[in-house]
Amino acid sequence: MTFTTKHYMGDPHFGHMAMLRFQPKTRPFSSFEEMDQAIIERTKERVRKDDLLFILGDFAFSKDDEYVRHCFHELPGRKVLILGNHDLDRDGSVRKVIAKLPWYQPPTHAMSTKEDGGFVWLSHYGHRVWPGSHKGSFHFYGHSHNNLPPTGRSRDVGVDVPDMGLGPRTFAELIKNMVGSDASYLDEVEALTQEVAGILPSDPHFSLAVSPAYFSILQEALRQINDLIVRADVVGNFEITNVMVHDGQLYIRPRYRDYPAHLISMQQEIADIIGFAEAQADEIHWKENGDD
Numbered sequence: 132m133t134f135t136t137k138h139y140m141g142d143p144h145f146g147h148m149a150m151l152r153f154q155p156k157t158r159p160f161s162s163f164e165e166m167d168q169a170i171i172e173r174t175k176e177r178v179r180k181d182d183l184l185f186i187l188g189d190f191a192f193s194k195d196d197e198y199v200r201h202c203f204h205e206l207p208g209r210k211v212l213i214l215g216n217h218d219l220d221r222d223g224s225v226r227k228v229i230a231k232l233p234w235y236q237p238p239t240h241a242m243s244t245k246e247d248g249g250f251v252w253l254s255h256y257g258h259r260v261w262p263g264s265h266k267g268s269f270h271f272y273g274h275s276h277n278n279l280p281p282t283g284r285s286r287d288v289g290v291d292v293p294d295m296g297l298g299p300r301t302f303a304e305l306i307k308n309m310v311g312s313d314a315s316y317l318d319e320v321e322a323l324t325q326e327v328a329g330i331l332p333s334d335p336h337f338s339l340a341v342s343p344a345y346f347s348i349l350q351e352a353l354r355q356i357n358d359l360i361v362r363a364d365v366v367g368n369f370e371i372t373n374v375m376v377h378d379g380q381l382y383i384r385p386r387y388r389d390y391p392a393h394l395i396s397m398q399q400e401i402a403d404i405i406g407f408a409e410a411q412a413d414e415i416h417w418k419e420n421g422d423d
């Protein structure tokens with residue numbers, strides 16, 4: 132089996148004259164034909180015949196069906212369309228000229244594809260969460276023309292984003308500068324995983340005994356840790372999985388799952404939160420607890 136390179140780009144808007152006005156910085160051309168030719172040239176430079184080319188929506192906006200077909204056939208690679216608003220008729224059906232193009236697979240509203248670094252969720256619109264987002268999957272979107280900033284492992288791959296260079300990019304190129312995708316984080320991940328594992332034992336025989344008065348303090352600490360993790364786009368989720376009353380005390384069992392694939396260093400912040408909670412709730416203590 133030969134290795135197939137995948138390339139991604141959104142929003143070419145072939146034949147869409149108004150794009151010259153909307154995106155003057157990235158499309159400094161005097162006609163849409165020039166604009167389209169530039170996108171086609173960039174694509175030809177980067178994509179080989181058997182490569183997969185994922186187009187993340189808004190392929191074309193033109194009444195000239197022949198011209199739309201021309202642009203399609205000028206593009207190299209096996210082409211996959213993730214549908215954008217401009218690819219649909221008002222009733223939501225795929226525009227006829229688009230539907231009839233020889234796509235490598237039928238156009239779809241969203242899909243997942245596999246890359247070396249994990250799964251990538253592709254859709255025209257940027258999502259806040261997506262399949263596998265809490266397990267390290269990536270998300271590429273279009274539609275926003277560089278107006279929706281990247282967050283964590285999601286980013287705009289429209290051709291109007293500066294590092295797209297008006298053409299498609301590979302997964303490795305796309306994630307290069309994304310928060311948390313840098314390989315240098317991995318050491319920090321390991322260190323922090325150890326740190327957090329020390330704070331919140333994942334051993335099912337551990338739980339936390341805390342008097343009811345302090346339950347909310349600890350709950351708040353866990354919530355803050357969770358917030359930190361979400362802000363840092365760390366794969367992980369602390370949760371209280373078990374609460375019970377025994378001998379007048381609340382027993383809660385904080386656990387974390389899927390922790391973590393990568394993250395920025397935040398050991399000090401976590402230590403501060405735990406320290407604050409402990410200072411307020413000196414009755415909080417860890418204890419080995421096999422009797423529940």
Ligand SMILES: [Fe+2]
Pocket residue numbers: 188189215216217255273274275
């Ligand atoms: Fe769009």
